[in-house]
Amino acid sequence: MADDEQDSKEYRWETGYEKTWEAIKEDEDGLVEGLVAEFAQKAARKAVTQRRGPVRLGMMRHLLVAIDCSEAMSSQDLKPTRFLCTLKLLEKFIEEFFDQNPLSQLGLVTMKNKRAEKISELSGNVRKHIKVVQGLSNMTLTGEPSLQNTLELAGRVLKPLPAHASRELLVLFASLTTCDPGDISVSVQNLKNEGIRCSVIGLAAEVRICKKLCQDTGGEYGVVLDDVHYRSLLLEQTSPPPRARALDAGLVKMGFPHSAPPSTQSDTEPPITVCMCHIEEGEGVGGEGHLCPQCRSKYCSLPAQCRTCGLTLASAPHLARSYHHLFPVDPFEELKNEGQSQFCFACVRSFTDTDKQIYRCNRCLEHYCWECESMISTTLHVCPGCASRPHLYQRLPDTA
Amino acid sequence: MMADDDVPSDSSTLVIIVDTNPNQRYITEDPKVLTGCLDAVIAFANSHLMQKSRNELAVIGCHFHKSEYLYPSPGKPLDVRQIDGQYELFALVEKTIKMRLVNLIKSQPQEEKPGESLLAGALAMGLCFISRIRRESSPALKISSRILIVTGSSDTAAQYINYMNVFFTAQKQQVIIDVCSLDKHLSLLQQGCDITGGLYLKVPSLEGLLQYLLWVFLPEGSERRQLVLPGRGRVDYRAACFCHRELLTIGYVCSVCLSVFCKFSPICTTCHTVFKIAGPLQIKPKKKKMKV
């Protein structure tokens, strides 16, 4: 475990504000404030470099998240317990996932008593998934999980999906053992052949079969050190994985329902007023909705896949939310603050002695403070200087 | 702390983006009207500062060659409240804005013909300013933030990506985007208002601009609920194809980059992916027995 210890030490300097603060409290000079700023800045930089991926990504993701609900989850090494900590982080994860992968679908699976059970169908409904996660908190944690049964279930759910979409399984695994009915390596091989990417986040210690699963299927394997590390491992899974070679790129026919009511003149059939997404629950009659432009089925929220004709239904902003992956901002250059500029171009904050580094966009040559640099590269994805200059701003691709 | 939708805030930050592009129709018809509009914006800005002592203000001028802060002056401390009395502050706001606007206009390249106003860039600056105010304020303070765009330009699809990135950031950070159009209907900016919960108004005439500003845009988010304000109306969220920029109800989307096209083509013109399949993919609907 010597390795782990080293990792955790290194980690402490990189988690950002709270932890760093602890580490430098001993410093008795008046330099503390500057140090905090410097460490926070480094942490922010690190987060950005990690998040920057290749530009071409598969954006229609289908992800199953399997949650270990076995006895091993009741351990209190994560507060308040591994299980409750997991549920709390999952809520955040689900929101982030759909934020970054708007046309994607997610499903939830529980693992306990040697069984894997689907508790939330693959869908793009954020609120529904979060409700399911919240509903788990009183579950009794018993028995052993079965990784093989989980893999088999994932295969059954993900296999029928079209190959242009990425198909992924994420296992949150606390147990150190798995209780399998057969040879698990056969199941691993099957998923590998199907191009289903499996990642595992271990809550206890490294487990060999988990590592092999991730290696063989091109996924990622990580073992959490503490709750903050858990959070970052989990949130890393929200960025789309590099497009696997096996995936077929394709043009997908898609519907963009117009919110205006359809013209009534030529229609003899009355419009369907029950929304298809809630038909099973017996709600959703009447009210506003989005009509599938192909078959007129009604949906109360987008995105959705039409259950009648199969058309993917979305609105323009659903697509646009992902364009920043395609048109990323070039990373800014980190420069030693030598008085090149008096203030940050974006927020007009004056640079002071605590600003050891400032940042420059090498296209528009404007200078930025580290806070703005971090916001631009992680959230905004627009260089304010470039975006306000006629020769530099990000235009839509020119018409052919 | 970000202010909740329903709870009144302790302080509100307002960023006003003034389109100063000389090619706006109301300016080409009568250049003097710009001064009138600017006076209305300054009076509006000062009314905002008058509302609460902790309110913050920034004004950004959006010209065709670049955007610049007209207020506060870069490098100067934000807090100018040590100035005796409110009227001195108001005079300072007015003087700073007018002086810096003159400099901005003087800096415009003589040879270049004015192009479109790059409002998305100014919006990005405004969002950075708002984040800074939040960072620098006491964490206990509830701050509501919004950006108001006053423009007589039209919005074009060329800035679409920047607009969308800015709108989603504003939505995430709970910044309201309000738009006051002086001339044309702005469908893209209207989407921004809708996404962020802001108000969109096309003023019927420039005569009563200040009244419109005060009536519609002065109340902050939490106060608007109780007022009778112009309705949001229906926002058109159809996608425009990348090839002709035409609005579509059914289109083809590249699964790699999500570019939208109106016709099937074997290669994506945005990311140059070659599609293996001869025809568009058809996703089979899941067979489901429905109980009705």
Ligand SMILES: [Zn+2]
């Ligand atoms: Zn519904």
Ligand SMILES: [Zn+2]
């Ligand atoms: Zn349909």
Ligand SMILES: [Zn+2]
């Ligand atoms: Zn800045």
Ligand SMILES: [Zn+2]
């Ligand atoms: Zn730039």
Ligand SMILES: [Zn+2]
């Ligand atoms: Zn087209």
Ligand SMILES: [Zn+2]
């Ligand atoms: Zn493409």
